[in-house]
Amino acid sequence: xxxxxxxxxxxxxxxxxxxxxxxxxxxxxxxxxxxxxxxxxxxxxxxxxxxxxxxxxxxxxxxxxxxxxxxxxxxxxxxxxxxxxxxxxxxxxxxxxxxxxxxxxxxxxxxxxxxxxxxxxxxxxxxxxxxxxxxxxxxxxxxxxxxxxxxxxxxxxxxxxxxxxxxxxxxxxxxxxxxxxxxxxxxxxxxxxxxxxxxxxxxxxxxxxxxxxxxxxxxxxxxxxxxxxxxxxxxxxxxxxxxxxxxxxxxxxxxxxxxxxxxxxxxxxxxxxxxxxxxxxxxxxxxxxxxxxxxxxxxxxxxxxxxxxxxxxxxxxxxxxxxxxxxxxxxxxxxxxxx
Amino acid sequence: xxxxxxxxxxxxxxxxxxxxxxxxxxxxxxxxxxxxxxxxxxxxxxxxxxxxxxxxxxxxxxxxxxxxxxxxxxxxxxxxxxxxxxxxxxxxxxxxxxxxxxxxxxxxxxxxxxxxxxxxxxxxxxxxxxxxxxxxxxxxxxxxxxxxxxxxxxxxxxxxxxxxxxxxxxxxxxxxxxxxxxxxxxxxxxxxxxxxxxxxxxxxxxxxxxxxxxxxxxxxxxxxxxxxxxxxxxxxxxxxxxxxxxxxxxxxxxxxxxxxxxxxxxxxxxxxxxxxxxxxxxxxxxxxxxx
Numbered sequence: 290x291x292x293x294x295x296x297x298x299x300x301x302x303x304x305x306x307x308x309x310x311x312x313x314x315x316x317x318x319x320x321x322x323x324x325x326x327x328x329x330x331x332x333x334x335x336x337x338x339x340x341x342x343x344x345x346x347x348x349x350x351x352x353x354x355x356x357x358x359x360x361x362x363x364x365x366x367x368x369x370x371x372x373x374x375x376x377x378x379x380x381x382x383x384x385x386x387x388x389x390x391x392x393x394x395x396x397x398x399x400x401x402x403x404x405x406x407x408x409x410x411x412x413x414x415x416x417x418x419x420x421x422x423x424x425x426x427x428x429x430x431x432x433x434x435x436x437x438x439x440x441x442x443x444x445x446x447x448x449x450x451x452x453x454x455x456x457x458x459x460x461x462x463x464x465x466x467x468x469x470x471x472x473x474x475x476x477x478x479x480x481x482x483x484x485x486x487x488x489x490x491x492x493x494x495x496x497x498x499x500x501x502x503x504x505x506x507x508x509x510x511x512x513x514x515x516x517x518x519x520x521x522x523x524x525x526x527x528x529x530x531x532x533x534x535x536x537x538x539x540x541x542x543x544x545x546x547x548x549x550x551x552x553x554x555x556x557x558x559x560x561x562x563x564x565x566x567x568x569x570x571x572x573x574x575x576x577x578x579x580x581x582x583x584x585x586x587x588x589x590x591x592x593x594x595x596x597x598x599x600x601x602x603x604x605x606x607x608x609x610x611x612x613x614x615x616x617x618x619x620x621x622x623x624x625x626x627x628x
Numbered sequence: 629x630x631x632x633x634x635x636x637x638x639x640x641x642x643x644x645x646x647x648x649x650x651x652x653x654x655x656x657x658x659x660x661x662x663x664x665x666x667x668x669x670x671x672x673x674x675x676x677x678x679x680x681x682x683x684x685x686x687x688x689x690x691x692x693x694x695x696x697x698x699x700x701x702x703x704x705x706x707x708x709x710x711x712x713x714x715x716x717x718x719x720x721x722x723x724x725x726x727x728x729x730x731x732x733x734x735x736x737x738x739x740x741x742x743x744x745x746x747x748x749x750x751x752x753x754x755x756x757x758x759x760x761x762x763x764x765x766x767x768x769x770x771x772x773x774x775x776x777x778x779x780x781x782x783x784x785x786x787x788x789x790x791x792x793x794x795x796x797x798x799x800x801x802x803x804x805x806x807x808x809x810x811x812x813x814x815x816x817x818x819x820x821x822x823x824x825x826x827x828x829x830x831x832x833x834x835x836x837x838x839x840x841x842x843x844x845x846x847x848x849x850x851x852x853x854x855x856x857x858x859x860x861x862x863x864x865x866x867x868x869x870x871x872x873x874x875x876x877x878x879x880x881x882x883x884x885x886x887x888x889x890x891x892x893x894x895x896x897x898x899x900x901x902x903x904x905x906x907x908x909x910x911x912x913x914x915x916x917x918x919x
Binding site: 362364391392394395400401403405408409410411413414422423427474 | 807808813815822
């Protein structure tokens with residue numbers, strides 16, 4: 290596990306020989322008690338990540354994507370907590386695991402990168418300090434060995450000249466370079482699952498591609514699995530194998546990228562896809578498409594489909610619908626009875 | 629044209645000289661005063677000044693002159709020498725008490741702000757109680773327990789003046805713990821202690837540093853006040869407050885005994901304030917920190 294990342298460009302990618310899911314999330318519900326009653330930003334969510342694959346979670350702001358990721362690490366912000374459900378990582382149950390067990394797994398088996406790379410780096414420590422700290426604390430390497438490893442990682446994520454840049458402070462990096470530093474920190478311990486929360490949202494469009502390419506290359510080389518959370522369908526389409534569509538804490542549709550993006554079944558997914566702006570000449574005179582209305586208030590949400598109030602095809606039965614999607618994980622499933 | 633250009637060049641050079649260093653003359657003045665006083669006190673044994681304790685009854689109550697720049701007191705002791713030696717006691721106390729208070733205060737404040745809950749309540753309510761009482765009254769009541777004298781003053785001041793650092797640090801920590809890089813450190817499963825001391829505290833030094841400069845002055849003033857009241861440094865050891873109170877009886881006959889040490893205290897205080905102002909002003913840009 291402590292072997293250095295292979296830098297050789299021609300090295301064959303390690304084949305994920307274990308088939309099946311590395312992560313199984315079943316009926317996960319995260320609850321926040323508030324003065325107006327319980328709020329569930331993640332409600333009965335079921336998905337899984339296959340070995341060596343990338344799952345994309347799409348949704349608007351406030352749909353529960355980020356809270357889901359934090360729940361996987363056991364870092365639901367207080368006073369929230371996991372109310373029910375199961376998270377199985379490599380067969381181990383994480384819901385109800387002790388703080389020490391979660392701690393042993395965090396940052397070592399599961400790594401995470403965040404939306405705003407500048408805010409994720411400590412402004413008063415050099416990036417080298419922050420990277421070698423992870424290597425020394427989590428892998429138990431000595432100072433010299435950790436520095437060598439850090440140089441190797443910087444070269445791998447494309448920061449040159451590595452040994453000089455290690456002595457720089459975060460403010461001396463651009464957003465794209467800072468995200469590369471974050472990626473180096475996240476993969477330093479060779480995690481088997483990488484969580485990326487809006488990894489390119491804060492970056493220039495021209496840099497987004499490079500960062501996504503880097504993530505994709507690293508995932509293949511290391512045989513990692515990945516979860517990318519984004520509101521940008523374009524990013525999901527180019528990097529992911531499977532997609533889960535979330536809305537108001539609920540999972541509305543799940544399937545492979547091909548299935549969900551080419552043949553969307555849920556009306557929400559269809560409308561979401563329709564909002565993607567096109568570069569083609571605008572013949573019919575319409576401007577940007579938007580979804581009328583806004584996300585429902587989670588505190589007043591009770592039963593049924595949360596999208597029903599904004600849905601053109603809503604039926605009376607939608608308000609009492611059972612949204613649980615617990616069919617076999619590889620199937621293309623939709624929570625909508627209409628489609 | 630040429631004349632104009634020359635004029636411009638001269639002007640630029642003049643501005644550059646006037647702007648030592650990094651555009652702050654106030655800092656330069658402050659540093660000169662404080663470092664100058666500290667250096668004088670440290671080097672006092674090697675300076676060509678009389679023994680501060682040596683009495684010379686024949687030359688008592690001499691006004692300032694070439695031989696005795698600050699004059700002599702009622703026992704004929706050289707006041708300049710006494711003021712310089714007093715600097716050792718006062719500056720050391722200011723520095724040590726402020727540093728100890730900052731370390732204690734920041735540690736407690738960091739714990740309170742990081743964990744919130746019961747720990748925050750316990751620590752911050754203690755702070756509130758200590759802040760509600762006048763500083764000197766508290767120090768004097770502690771002196772009543774441990775007994776008067778310099779070590780008592782050290783204990784008394786440290787026991788009371790950590791509270792401001794705790795309040796500053798706790799408030800900053802409450803904001804800091806929600807910042808992304810602290811969350812990032814938690815996703816890496818670093819221990820709480822590592823996150824608090826290595827990741828959070830370096831970010832909290834600078835807001836405390838501004839208060840630290842004022843605190844040094846306040847602690848020196850506390851010592852001078854206590855010595856003035858007879859609770860601090862005991863005679864014949866020279867100390868600024870003790871010198872001022874010693875000259876009080878002779879104020880009308882020999883104004884210099886009290887006035888000149890008082891003036892020195894004021895000037896040193898101004899020096900610290902000038903440094904403090906510069907620190908406060910330059911706290912803003914977090915990104916350029918090299919803490």
